[in-house]
Each structure stands twice: as C-alpha cells, then as structure tokens.
Amino acid sequence: MLAPLSWLKEYVDITLSPKELGDRLTEVGLGTEKITKADGDVIFEFEITPNRPDLLSILGIAREIAAVERKKIRQLNLPNLTKPKKESLPIKLNPDYKLFQRWTGISIANISIKPSPQWMQDRLTKIGLRPINNVIDITNYVMFELGIPLHAFDYDQIIGHEMTVEKAIGGEHFTSVDEKSYHLPKNAIIIKDKERIIDLAGIKGGLNSGITDNTKYVFLHVTIDDPILIRRASIALSLRSDASAIYERGVDKGGTLKTLARAAQLVIELAGGNIASKIYDLKNKAFEPWKLKLRTERMNNILGIEIPEKRVLSILESLNLNPSIITLSSFPRKRESRFVPVKTGIKSGVTDSVIECTVPTYRNDLKIEEDLIEEVARIYGYNNFPKTIPIGQLSTKKIPYFKDFKIEEIAKNILQASGLSEIYTYSLIGEKDLTEQRWKTEDFLRVDNPVSLEFEYLRPTLKINLLKGFSQNKPNFKDINLFELGKVYLGNNLNEAKESYFLSGISNTKNFFEVKGILERLFDELGIKEDPTKFIEILDEGVFFEINYSEIIKQVDLNKKYIPLPKYPPIIEDLALIIEEKIKTGDIINEIKQQSRFVTDVSLLDTFRDSRTFHIIYQNKEGNLTTEEVGKIREKIIKFLKEKFNAKVKE
Amino acid sequence: MEEELIQIKNTAVSLILDILDRKTLEEVKLQFLGRSGKLTLVIKEIAKLPKEDRPEVGRLANEVKKAIEDTIANQELRIRQLTDQESGERKEKIDTSVPGIKPDIGHLHPMTQVLMDVVDVFKTIGFQVADGPEIETDYYNFEVLNIPKDHPSRDTQQTLFLDTRKSKVVPGEVILRTQTSAMQGRIMEKIKPPVRAIVPGKNFRYEQVDASHGFEFWQVEGFLVDTSVRLTDLFGTIDYVLRKLMGEGIKLKFATTNFPFVEPGVDTYIQCTVCNGRGCSFCKQSGWSEIMPAGMIHPNVLKAVGYDSQKVTGFAFAIGLSRLVTLRYQMDDLRLLTNPDMRILEQF
Structure with missing residues (x-):
C-alpha cells in the first residue's frame, strides 16, 4: 500500500x-x-x-x-444525500443477504465524462494507479481514500434497470471492463440485469455495463460482499484486485453510506449532474459499533506492567474506541499472588477497573479482550516495556515428542572427529534423480504444486544428494568425506507415509574397514549393539553408508557403569591357526570366546598366507589363572576349532 | 685391601668422567656397583678380615662407594645437559615455522553449530526439545492455530500440497508443514501446563528462492504456557536468548505484527550483521532483519488444545534458524546453507 x-x-x-x-x-x-x-x-x-x-x-x-x-483526525465535510423530488433514474435491486450483506446505491443523472482534474490524477499516479476518466477515477480515489470498494455502472446499460445478485453456476462467460474474458468459477458472486451478467462482484466490473465516454447516467453502488466467496473466486481466477484484497479481509460494513456520499459529492463536483434516485440501502442488520470490555487487572497480568489508567484511556481514545470506565472499585483489589506485574515507576494509583470500549465498524479485527490489550500495548510502544524472565514451574517430566538432542550431538561429533564433514541438503528432489537410480517415481511421495520440477518428490534416501555433493567437490578436492543426518520420506502414498531420520556418509579416502570402524565406534559410544557391516556399500566413488537413524537410536543406552579394575593379572597369548580362507574371522573369534568365561578378549593380530594369528586374553576376576588352567582352555579351543572349522595349529 | 679400594675408586672415577652416553654409564655402574661388581666383591671380602680391622676398612669402602655414586650422578646430569643442548641445535636445523600437521577431522555444518547453541541456551531456562512431522495435516498446521480455511493470512504461507492419489487422504488436507508452530497443538493437547518446549525443524513453502527466502528453511519454534506468563517475559526471553546467541552488543527492536495464533503479536528485528545496519540486499536495504516473530498465545489456540485461557497464559515464538545462521556468520545468501561445497564447510 x-x-x-x-x-x-x-x-x-x-x-x-x-x-x-x-x-x-x-x-x-x-x-x-x-x-x-x-x-x-x-x-x-x-x-x-x-x-x-x-x-x-x-x-x-x-x-x-x-x-x-496524539492528534485528532480532520473529518471529511460530507453532504447529506437527500432524495430528489423526482426520481428520474430508479432501479430495482434484488438482494441476497448471504452474498451481499449490505447494498447501498444511488443514481446520478446528466454527468459529463472527461479526464479528472490534475490533483486527482497526481494522487492516483502516486499510489500506482493509472487515471482513466473522472467517474472511474473517483471510484478508485474513494476506495483508496476510505477503504471501501465501490463501483459505477452506466445506468442505460443495465437492461430493465434491474439488478439481481446471485452465485455463478460455473463456466459462465464474462468480459471485464479491461476487456479480458473469463470463465467464471462456481459460486463466484455475480450481478445480473434482466438479461446478462454485468458484474463480477467484489473483483471486477463488466465491460457491458461499464462507464464509457458517452455515459450520461450512472448508478453508483457500495456493496458488502461475502469475504470467503470473494476469496475463493479470486483464487480460482488468479485475479486479485484492490477491491478483492479488501473484501477478503473483511470490509467496514458500517461505512457504505459515507463512502457513497463521498463518491456522489466528487461526481457532482467533477462531472456535474444531479442525484436522480433515492438512496438505496438494503441490509438485514444494523451494522452498528459494538461494545468490548477491558479489565485492567487482566491487561496488567498479561502485559506484565501497570500502565497508568489515564494513559490507557488516552490510548483507547486516540484509536476512537470511545472508552468509558464502567466499574471502579474504591479499594485496590487483592491481587492474585501468582501474577507479578512489573512497576513502571510511574505513580498511577491503579485500581482494578473495567473499561468499556465502543468499537467503530471499520475495526472488525477487534473482537475479544486480548485484541484491546494489544491496542494499548502497541501504542504504548513495545520498546518501552521492561524485560523479565519467566517465573514458574519447571517440569522434569519429558514432554510429548521429546527428542534427546544429546544423542544427535554425540553422533555428529564422532563423525566429525572421524574426518567427515556435514552437509544439509534439500528434502525435495527431482524425477530425474529417481530415474537415474532406476527407481520408479510412483513408488515415492510427491508434491502436487512443486516450485520447480527439480523439487517435486520427497527423497527416500540421502544417497542422491550425498553423491551430488561428492561430484560437486570433485574439481576442487582430492579427498572427500561427507555425511548428512536428515529426514527421508518412505511409503508410496500418504496413508503409508513415514518420516525417518537417516544418517549417511561417503568417503573416498577411507577403506571399508575404516568406515566400518567409524560406525563401530559410533555404536559403541551410543551403547548400540549392532553390526554395521550391512549399512555399508562400496560404490565407484568410495565407501558409502546409510543407516536408519530413527530406528537404530531406539537401542541407545547412554548409561555407564564402572567396572572394578582386575585384581589379578591376565595371561595373554597368541595362537596361530591354519584355517580355510572361506571361514569368517568374525565367526572364529565368536567361537573362541564361547569356549570359556575366562576368555575376556579375542582379536585378529595378523594374517599371513593361510594362517591367522589370534591374540587371546585370559583372565579370572576371582583369582590367578594357572598355566595349567590356561593350557586346558587352549586345548579346548584348538579341539573345537578343529572339529568345527578343520583348523590346525601352525607349527 | 685399602689400596685395592683406592685403586678401584680412581679407576672408576676416571672411567666415568669420560663417558658421554647413558647406556655406557649404566654398564660401568654395574661393573663397579652391581651384584658382582668390582667394589661389591671387595666389600664382601671385608667379612673375612680380622675383627679389629673391619671398621676402618668398612668406613673406607663406604667412602669409595659414595664417591663413585656421586660421580655417576654428576655425570648423568652432564650427559642430560649435553643431550638437551644438542636437541636444541637439532631443532634449529628444522624450519619450525612450517605449519603443523593437523589431524584429519571434519566440520560440523554451521546450522548444527548454531542449533547446538540454541538448544544449550534454552536448556538454561528450562525448555525441552521436541521433534515432529514435516508431513502435516491442515488441522495442526493451520486450523488449531486459529487459521481457518479461507483465512487471508494463508496467503502469507503459500503451501506445498502433497499428492493424495493412491491414498484415502482428502486433497489439500495433508501438506508439507509451513511452520514449526504446527507442533504447538500436537504437544499442548497431550500435556497439561506448565510446558516449556522448543521444536527445531524444517519447513516448506511455495516461495520463489532468493538471497533471504527459500522453499525449505529451518525454524526453532518455542512456547511456554504457565499460570502467569506475561508479555514482558516474552520480551525478556527473546532478549536473553538472542544476546546469548549473537553477542551482548547486538541491536534489537520489537514491533507489532499479526499472526492469527498470537495476541498481542510481536515481531523481533535484529540489526543486519551483513551490512551493520547500512542496508544491503540481504536485509532489503532496511538495515534490519526479521528474526523472531512471536506473541502471547491467542485464547482460541489455548481453547482448541483444551486449556482454560482465563487460568493460563503463554507465549510462543519462532526463530528463523536459517536466517540466524547467515546473520551470525555474515553470509549474504541463505542458499549457502544447502550448498555442499567443502570450501564453505571447511570455514566452520
């Protein structure tokens, strides 16, 4: 504006x-x-x-x-519109109060269409409008001056001098004053004369009834249109006019007569002519100002300060809200102790009173007490308020949808320490991104109105964007290590839609075991007992991993408990075995551990040709292990491995 | 025997004084003082002497032993000094001004770093973190927040609608959330006051992308409901949080605004850090950047979640996290945050 x-x-x-x-x-x-x-x-x-x-x-x-x-508004000096002796241009209006809550109009005869005076043209130009002719300019000028839309018809073009407001059936053809044609959406508000649609109400006037250079008689009207129907029709037509913007938000229902009077005054002044009909004002309600109460105690409790009553009244007065005190207790009421308003330092002699306001019809945003509280606060000035820190209860109970943010911090810190850098990418991806992975688009969730085709689908994986990030860095970096923790969107329709956080990364400097080790370390730190092998994939670009983070963190256990240091020394020995290559090291280690509770740790020390050397730690927490005891366990291990894996001890 | 002792002393001392490395010194020490060292063997012989000679020879033996020990100790010190000196010389030979070899660690995204700070600051005033869906219903995103269908304020939050085919969802009812405020209803309807929550998360809007707008952006929603929450508490909380996050010296101002789910409505502006208030493309030449819209929760919202608006009050706010990050690091374009270029990442 x-x-x-x-x-x-x-x-x-x-x-x-x-x-x-x-x-x-x-x-x-x-x-x-x-x-x-x-x-x-x-x-x-x-x-x-x-x-x-x-x-x-x-x-x-x-x-x-x-x-x-803190000044007074200068009121417009408006004429009293009076009914002429002879109604030379009567009109028949057939109202529907669901569509037009109010319909105010008047006819003016013997006008002459010409350019509007320079001062009016200048003002319209300054607010971004193009001057057309005196009558049309007046309708625009008055709308922007007073905030209520109005329209001028060529009286002679209203067939039968009868106007009916109704809803469009849908599909009707309509040509607007600026010569554009439209197919009307269902339920748009239209005005018909005896034969034709002559107005798309609240949005645009019709070409067939508009003001031309030859217009001699006009019918001016101000209508109060249903905001929802106007909004729907203008969205459906992608046609937002200055008038529809006002109607959608709710127009001043009490101001139609004033608007009509202002327009008639200007028409007679700038286009000549005389009033030629009675003043039509069809309505089924009075549209009077309404009363709204403001309890100063509640206001102070919500605002946290006590604004002196005199200042409250003057603020309300300055907004034309006609405040009056309706109850005033002579003693300050006992304040509920839970509220602690901050003193403004101004002696006010505050008493808990109730102020009744009379809200002018143009302020239809003022409906409840809190609205009045905002009026006082905003004119008092937000930047004049003191600042306090909330008092009250702190709940130790977990709130609904609680998220343990610490877990995410630990996970990200470990990946960072392992050499990976974090990226944030878009959740929305394009069809091409999916088809390049040889995926069918119908398997994924889709946006109906994407901002562009590159951002049409919800990503089912973080891989696509990680690989894009990888290639983007290729020209500048030899070593690339990236990760992302972000949401993916699973399911192929909204009933089965599921959002999950995934944790994914890619590295071209780390080998499989290094990446596996990072994930093992991550799981260890979070107390997750899971083998990360299945999350890792070896790609042409490097080693990639993707974990359903939402799923895996269900296992998180951050509780730690001190285990007393061993009182007795461990016995450590290395065992070299010749075992077929196809037998997995992980399986061998597990089997060795199974053989005795005194085997506390087993690791692969070395691999040489067909032999693998295992590092075995034996320990008894309750006492010293003797060489004989260890010898027995060793024998058991060797015997078992021989039976199970056909293993032989290397001589 | 006395002569022998003196002989040992002289040999040992002259030998020790010539030694310049620790290993040899250790060997010589064993050679004289070890279990079968020369001096040890002689001392063992003392027992075989006549009783009256023993004290005299014994005292001499002790003196010799002490003399050898002292010489060894002194020589050890000398060797150490010499070694230090040498390593000093060696240090001078390498060019120590060459930068060190850094361990290979990665970089946390600036958004993560700021978000960790945000969570920390709110923790100090009792806020818990919550997380909720991005695929959201019209009800939680709009209606529970006092934004009925056909409300003109929906124009300011152009929505991305999801394809409802193959599902039983009514078109238009399930969307990508346009604001993390959608979590207000979800949380409040499940818990009685007092409640203090922050909800970081991603939002989506049908919006043309430019330096300060994106179709995906991050917010941190927050709200507090209790028996006596005041507008001054909101101002105080915003002021505390933003100063903790952006520094004591920042300039803030509050203005009235309208969101249907708050009354009174507050907007918070921070002086643009990209241009220091002079005006730039990031702040639309105004010198100020909108950072934290807020307000006292509207009674209609409290009613919709089952609270008694005469008994409890509350405030709510949304920090524009993406914008906070760009302002903190003086980044002049929001799109930098979704750019995986390591030349950007490595700066953080």
Whole structure:
C-alpha cells in the first residue's frame, strides 16, 4: 500500500520526520517497507497485515498516525444525500443477504465524462494507479481514500434497470471492463440485469455495463460482499484486485453510506449532474459499533506492567474506541499472588477497573479482550516495556515428542572427529534423480504444486544428494568425506507415509574397514549393539553408508557403569591357526570366546598366507589363572576349532 | 685391601668422567656397583678380615662407594645437559615455522553449530526439545492455530500440497508443514501446563528462492504456557536468548505484527550483521532483519488444545534458524546453507 505524505496531511497534522514516522508506525504494526522522496512529496510503502483491511486506505493510515502523534483526525465535510423530488433514474435491486450483506446505491443523472482534474490524477499516479476518466477515477480515489470498494455502472446499460445478485453456476462467460474474458468459477458472486451478467462482484466490473465516454447516467453502488466467496473466486481466477484484497479481509460494513456520499459529492463536483434516485440501502442488520470490555487487572497480568489508567484511556481514545470506565472499585483489589506485574515507576494509583470500549465498524479485527490489550500495548510502544524472565514451574517430566538432542550431538561429533564433514541438503528432489537410480517415481511421495520440477518428490534416501555433493567437490578436492543426518520420506502414498531420520556418509579416502570402524565406534559410544557391516556399500566413488537413524537410536543406552579394575593379572597369548580362507574371522573369534568365561578378549593380530594369528586374553576376576588352567582352555579351543572349522595349529 | 679400594675408586672415577652416553654409564655402574661388581666383591671380602680391622676398612669402602655414586650422578646430569643442548641445535636445523600437521577431522555444518547453541541456551531456562512431522495435516498446521480455511493470512504461507492419489487422504488436507508452530497443538493437547518446549525443524513453502527466502528453511519454534506468563517475559526471553546467541552488543527492536495464533503479536528485528545496519540486499536495504516473530498465545489456540485461557497464559515464538545462521556468520545468501561445497564447510 502506497501513501503520499501530502495526502495523509489532509487528514492529520504530522510533526515527526518521515523516517521517525516510518519507524514509529512499524512499531505499532504498520510495517514501513520503503520511504521514497519524489516531486516534493514523500511516498510511504506499507505492508498491511491481513487483520487490518482498514489500513488499505489513506484515512485508515491517517488514523494510525493520529494515534501515534496524539492528534485528532480532520473529518471529511460530507453532504447529506437527500432524495430528489423526482426520481428520474430508479432501479430495482434484488438482494441476497448471504452474498451481499449490505447494498447501498444511488443514481446520478446528466454527468459529463472527461479526464479528472490534475490533483486527482497526481494522487492516483502516486499510489500506482493509472487515471482513466473522472467517474472511474473517483471510484478508485474513494476506495483508496476510505477503504471501501465501490463501483459505477452506466445506468442505460443495465437492461430493465434491474439488478439481481446471485452465485455463478460455473463456466459462465464474462468480459471485464479491461476487456479480458473469463470463465467464471462456481459460486463466484455475480450481478445480473434482466438479461446478462454485468458484474463480477467484489473483483471486477463488466465491460457491458461499464462507464464509457458517452455515459450520461450512472448508478453508483457500495456493496458488502461475502469475504470467503470473494476469496475463493479470486483464487480460482488468479485475479486479485484492490477491491478483492479488501473484501477478503473483511470490509467496514458500517461505512457504505459515507463512502457513497463521498463518491456522489466528487461526481457532482467533477462531472456535474444531479442525484436522480433515492438512496438505496438494503441490509438485514444494523451494522452498528459494538461494545468490548477491558479489565485492567487482566491487561496488567498479561502485559506484565501497570500502565497508568489515564494513559490507557488516552490510548483507547486516540484509536476512537470511545472508552468509558464502567466499574471502579474504591479499594485496590487483592491481587492474585501468582501474577507479578512489573512497576513502571510511574505513580498511577491503579485500581482494578473495567473499561468499556465502543468499537467503530471499520475495526472488525477487534473482537475479544486480548485484541484491546494489544491496542494499548502497541501504542504504548513495545520498546518501552521492561524485560523479565519467566517465573514458574519447571517440569522434569519429558514432554510429548521429546527428542534427546544429546544423542544427535554425540553422533555428529564422532563423525566429525572421524574426518567427515556435514552437509544439509534439500528434502525435495527431482524425477530425474529417481530415474537415474532406476527407481520408479510412483513408488515415492510427491508434491502436487512443486516450485520447480527439480523439487517435486520427497527423497527416500540421502544417497542422491550425498553423491551430488561428492561430484560437486570433485574439481576442487582430492579427498572427500561427507555425511548428512536428515529426514527421508518412505511409503508410496500418504496413508503409508513415514518420516525417518537417516544418517549417511561417503568417503573416498577411507577403506571399508575404516568406515566400518567409524560406525563401530559410533555404536559403541551410543551403547548400540549392532553390526554395521550391512549399512555399508562400496560404490565407484568410495565407501558409502546409510543407516536408519530413527530406528537404530531406539537401542541407545547412554548409561555407564564402572567396572572394578582386575585384581589379578591376565595371561595373554597368541595362537596361530591354519584355517580355510572361506571361514569368517568374525565367526572364529565368536567361537573362541564361547569356549570359556575366562576368555575376556579375542582379536585378529595378523594374517599371513593361510594362517591367522589370534591374540587371546585370559583372565579370572576371582583369582590367578594357572598355566595349567590356561593350557586346558587352549586345548579346548584348538579341539573345537578343529572339529568345527578343520583348523590346525601352525607349527 | 685399602689400596685395592683406592685403586678401584680412581679407576672408576676416571672411567666415568669420560663417558658421554647413558647406556655406557649404566654398564660401568654395574661393573663397579652391581651384584658382582668390582667394589661389591671387595666389600664382601671385608667379612673375612680380622675383627679389629673391619671398621676402618668398612668406613673406607663406604667412602669409595659414595664417591663413585656421586660421580655417576654428576655425570648423568652432564650427559642430560649435553643431550638437551644438542636437541636444541637439532631443532634449529628444522624450519619450525612450517605449519603443523593437523589431524584429519571434519566440520560440523554451521546450522548444527548454531542449533547446538540454541538448544544449550534454552536448556538454561528450562525448555525441552521436541521433534515432529514435516508431513502435516491442515488441522495442526493451520486450523488449531486459529487459521481457518479461507483465512487471508494463508496467503502469507503459500503451501506445498502433497499428492493424495493412491491414498484415502482428502486433497489439500495433508501438506508439507509451513511452520514449526504446527507442533504447538500436537504437544499442548497431550500435556497439561506448565510446558516449556522448543521444536527445531524444517519447513516448506511455495516461495520463489532468493538471497533471504527459500522453499525449505529451518525454524526453532518455542512456547511456554504457565499460570502467569506475561508479555514482558516474552520480551525478556527473546532478549536473553538472542544476546546469548549473537553477542551482548547486538541491536534489537520489537514491533507489532499479526499472526492469527498470537495476541498481542510481536515481531523481533535484529540489526543486519551483513551490512551493520547500512542496508544491503540481504536485509532489503532496511538495515534490519526479521528474526523472531512471536506473541502471547491467542485464547482460541489455548481453547482448541483444551486449556482454560482465563487460568493460563503463554507465549510462543519462532526463530528463523536459517536466517540466524547467515546473520551470525555474515553470509549474504541463505542458499549457502544447502550448498555442499567443502570450501564453505571447511570455514566452520
């Protein structure tokens, strides 16, 4: 939303510099994105939050400025629209209050279409609009001035001088004033005359009933359209207009007559003519301001400070919320001890009162007490608040979805210490990434509206991105060691979708046993009893591993217990065996360990041709092992290995 | 025998003084003082002397022994000094200014390093870490957060919808979460206050990528609900956390904003560290970067999870983790965080 300073100043006196004003408005919620100086004027560019349709207008912004500047708004001097003696241009309106909650209109006769005056053209240009002719410019000008959309029809083009509001069936053809044609989506709000669709309500006017250079009679109307139907239709048509942006967010239902009066005033002033109908104002509700209560005790409890009541009232007053105190206890009430508001240092003589506000119809974002609390807090200024640290209970119970972050830290630290560097990559991958692995795309989860085809599928593995990272580094590095801990997405449809963290890595400097050793160390540290061999794959690029981390950390056991040092010395000996090559070392080691509880550790010391030398540690925790005892165990081992693996002791 | 003793002493001392290495010194020591050393053997003979001669010869033997021991000790010291000197000379011969040989360790991603810090800081004020799904329902991502269908604020969080074919899911109901705030409902509906949680995680939005926006980005959601949580607590928590993470000297400011799930709504800006507030493409020339949107949890959200909004209050915030990382290390583009180039990784 663009707003020229000169236009704002018509409504409110401004003492702050543009920069100061922008900063202050940002603080109160009107995000100032840009301030530009041009042609002796200053143009503000504001970002309007979805809850404040009233700020999509010069008057709305001026009201906020009035609140921060503590100034009064200058009200427009509007004429009283009165019914003429002779209704020369009557019209029949067939309402549907579900579609138009309110329908306000008037006919004006004998106008002359011409360019609008320079001052109006300048203002429209400054806010980014293109001047067209006086009547159309007036409708735009008034919409941006007051924040309520309005539309002008060529009265003569309304066949039968009758208008009916209804929902589109879907598929109807419609040509807008800017000569674009559309097929209407179902349930778009449309206005028909006796024969044709003449308006796509709340979004765009129709070409067939629009203002032309020959228009002599106009029907001006202001409608309150259903926000959801407008939003759906404009999304379906990819057609967002200034009007639809206001309707979607909820327009000021109480302001239609004022808007109509302002438009009629300008039409008569700039295009001549005279009022030629009664004022139509079809509605099924009054659309009056509403009451909202604010308990100062609750406000203080939520804000954490006691803002003096006088200041609270003046803030509410500056926002036109018409505050009045409805109850005032003469003694300060006993405060609930759990709340500890911070003293502002200002003597306020705070009592717990209830302030009743009357909310103007343009502030339909103010619905509950907390909304009023925010109003007070934001104008008081967030940056004027003291800062406290929360008091209260600390729960030692694990919260739902608890994650032991320490495990991840340990795992990553071990991989880092082992020489691997961590990468973060996108969860979304392309079809090509999958087909290159010779995978079928239908086996994986897919996004319906990807940002691009490179990011259409949810990755089922970290391998693809690791290999990409590997090749990307190839030109610059000889040694590449990478890992990622990230989510993969399994299942081929949403009912079976499962997210799992995977831990994967690739190395072109480490051999199979080094990678296996890293994983063994990782599992040892985490207390996981698992053989990592099955997670490792030897690729052309290097040694790759991929572990279902979510699954494996279910085994994590970080509990450690001290084992007393042995009181008796171990007996260590090396045993050289000749065993067929196909027998796995791991199996031999396991079998040796099985033979006696006094065998506490076995490792492969050396391999030479057909012989393997095992390093065996014998130890008895309760006493010294004698040479005879060890000899017996050794005999048992040799005998067993001979029977099982046809092993022979090397002479 | 007395002569013999003196002879031994003289031979030993002159021999020892010529020795310049420890090994030989040790050998000579054994040769004289060892179990079958020359001096030991002579001393053994003392017992065979007449009783009256023994004290005199004994005293002399002790003196000789002490003299040899002292000489050995002195010579040991000398050898050590000489060796040190020599190694000093050797050290001078190599060029010690050549950089050391570093062990091959890898690098943790900057995101991980910052996240570890974030978790640590929040631990100090009693927050636990939680983790939840990225494939999320419309209910938790929007509706429980007071964002009904057709709410205009959905425009600010353009959603990536998942293909519902082959499943019984109604189209549009299952999405990639647009905000970690989706975890508020999931956690709160399962636990009674007090609750203090942070939820780090990835989010997805249909967004065109530029220096400060990505379609995948990280946030750390956090919220606290208790019997007496105040807006000043939120300001204090944000201030404490960001100063711990980004340094005492950072500049922060708060502004009003609107998210349907908070009231009052707060936005936190940090002075851009890329340009020190002068304005750059990263901060859209404003000198400030939005870092931590927050607010007091809206009563409708508390109601939706079964809390009594008159009895408990709470605050919630979301730290833009990706942005925090780039701001901490003065990286001028969010896309650097998903780039696996080791020339980037090795800087951290």
